[in-house]
Amino acid sequence: QNENHDISLVKTGCIGFCKEEPIVSVSIPGKALVLLRKVHQEDAERVISLALQGDVPSDRVLCKISDWDHITGNLVYGNGFDSIPEYEEIPFFAHQKKVILRDSGLINPEDIDEYIGIGGYFAAFKALTSMEPDAIIDEVKRSGLRGRGGAGFPAGLKWEITKKAPGEEKYIVCNADEGDPGAYMNRNEMESDPHMLLEGMLIGAFAMGVHEGLIYIRAEYPLAIERLMLALDQARSYGLLGKNIFNTGFDFDIRIATGAGAFVCGESTALAASIEGKTGRPRLRPPRLTEKGVFGKPTDLNNVETWCNVPVIIAKGASWYSSIGAKGNTGTKVFSLVGKVDNVGMVEVPLGTSLHSIIYDIGNGGALGREVKAVQTGGPSGGCIPVRLFDTPVDFENLNKVGTMMGSGGLVVMDEDTNMVDIARYFINFASGESCGKCVPCREGLKHMLLILNRIVAGKGTHEDINLLKELSETVQKTSLCGLGQTAPNPVLTTMQYFLEEYDDLISPEA
Ligand code: SF4
Structure with a gap:
């Protein structure tokens, strides 16, 4: 002033x-x-x-x-x-539909009054004071909202399962352990509009009858942690968290648990173990978290973006929400568009938008006028899709059909100068370093895959190596205990499927 x-x-x-x-x-x-x-x-x-x-x-x-x-x-x-x-x-803004990011960059995330001034906490008020918990769950089910952390499980159904699980003491958890290289959607959502996340969790807690929430966030996100802590204090001082919220007799509060940045702690059972203060290692499922989660209690785990979708669904209704996107894939998805693309940035589009539209209409094609060659979706668990498949609609099923996955929303663009074998090596190196070591296929298999890829990239590989790499990839995929190992070979398998000639080019004629 x-x-x-x-x-x-x-x-x-x-x-x-x-x-x-x-x-x-x-x-x-x-x-x-x-x-x-x-x-x-x-x-x-x-x-x-x-x-x-x-x-x-x-x-x-x-x-x-x-x-x-x-x-x-x-x-x-x-x-x-x-x-x-x-x-x-x-063009960067014109081809987007901002639902989650509608106020990012426009309001002060450190001031609860600005959030309330644009209608914030109206949905929570509506839900807590005029809707039955089951009606809220029904609204979320009818909206078609699917988990935005990557698996795409219907959020309303997961809420219903948690609510029906036996026991009085239950938890809701927000997975804010965003760890994919090149992905920063959740970070942006928490740093730019933290009250939207808190409001989504408050509505979910009321619907499921849960009184304690946790946000599991990586310590590498200090600004997001700082803003969340401030938002929690502000929400408490306004009576939006704590005892007797909106004079309904409903009590709920949220606390923050920080992770040390282990990628595997994004896996649900490892995340639960880490919250409990144990080593973050996955365990066999079942039981699922909805039956036996944090501290052995039924737990609903959703990621940041899933929770952020909840207030707008309650405020505007399931019909409005499900009119966005595609059948079975409703709403929008936030992506971090990075790599060798001209317009790097945070992008929100209706599900079902083509990769072409995201990369060319919004991203304006390759950086420095270079030709785009491929895009990696789904982070280290995803795959590399060639330009000829860019008409693929970005939704849970269609990305799986071309060998990759939605993941949490990283889109890494590669251009004509990118060596796809080197990209596969980068991701295997990452996954191997992040393997928790509990099961042999992932711990040892990824190491061997990395050795083979190092040999090939150094020009010392053989055609035998290529065959062995494929065999190992399929074995690691089928026999690993958790999602990290099961999906880690995807970058290798997709680069072999679509860019095999680049592997062959690195094999010397005498080999
Ligand atoms: Fe650990 Fe990898 Fe096995 Fe998962 S697949 S439990 S990360 S060793």
Whole structure:
């Protein structure tokens, strides 16, 4: 706040257009919300000049937002603002549908009043004061919401199973242990709009009759932890967590458990063990977490994005939600679009959108004008899809059909300069390093796969090595105990399926 001028400097989360960051949004009541791109310290005076006089630094302007009227009031244009492109005219934003990310980068994540000011906690109020718990579960079931952590299990059904599990003491847990290389969707959601996550968990807890929630988050996300802690304090001070929420007699609170960044702790049973203070190692299932989860009690585990979908489903209704996306794959999905793509950033699209649309319409194709060759979806558990299959709709089933998976939402683009064998080696190296070592196929199999890949990449491999690599991949996939080992060979198998010539090219003629 400046004593001479009514200007506030407010921290927001990320609006998602990483390529153009640092982005500063200048909100001019009665005029516009203008986004300025690549703003640096030396631009400060020009930014203030825009706020005071409407003096627009044209080389920095990205766009203006016309429908963002919940804070600025009704917007009136004119006075030199007409020439600024609208938000919807920027291809990166125009082809997205922002449901989860609708306020990311626009509100102050450290101020609960801003969240409440745009309708935040309305859904929780509606759910707790006017809906029966079973009706909430039914609404989530009818919305078609599927778990966004990768498996795509129907969220409402999981809630129902947890609710019906015998026992009084139960937990809900948020999996915020995002560990895929190149994936930062959950981090963005928590840093930019932490109350949305808390509100989703509050609604879920009431529906399932649970009184304690946990957010399991990796320690490598300090800002997300800091903002969540602040959001929890604020929610408690507003009576949105704690005793007798909304005078309904319902008690619920959430605490944070930090993980040490072991990738395997994203697996549900390893995550539960880690919360209990044990070594984060997977165990055989069944029993599933819904029967025997954290501290041996029935536990509903959903990831950050799944919880974040809940408030909007309750506020706008299952019919509205299920009208977005595709049959059996409703709603939107947030992706981190990274790698050798022009527009790197955080992207939200309806499920069923084609890879082509994400990579070319939103991502603007390869970085530096290079040709895109493939995209990796699903992180180290996923596969590499060649350009000729980019018409594939991004949904749980269609990605499986081409040998990969949705995963939590990482999309890593590769261009004509990328060696696909080297990519497979990178992911096997990652998975081998993250293997917990409990079962032989994963512990030893991945090590051997890495040795073979190292040989091939060094030009010392043989055709025999290629055959052995395929055989080992299939064995590790079929015989490993948990999802890490079962899916780790996917990058090898898909690069062999679609780019076998690149393996052959690395084998010397004499071998
Ligand atoms: Fe551990 Fe790998 Fe076995 Fe999973 S598959 S239990 S990560 S050794």
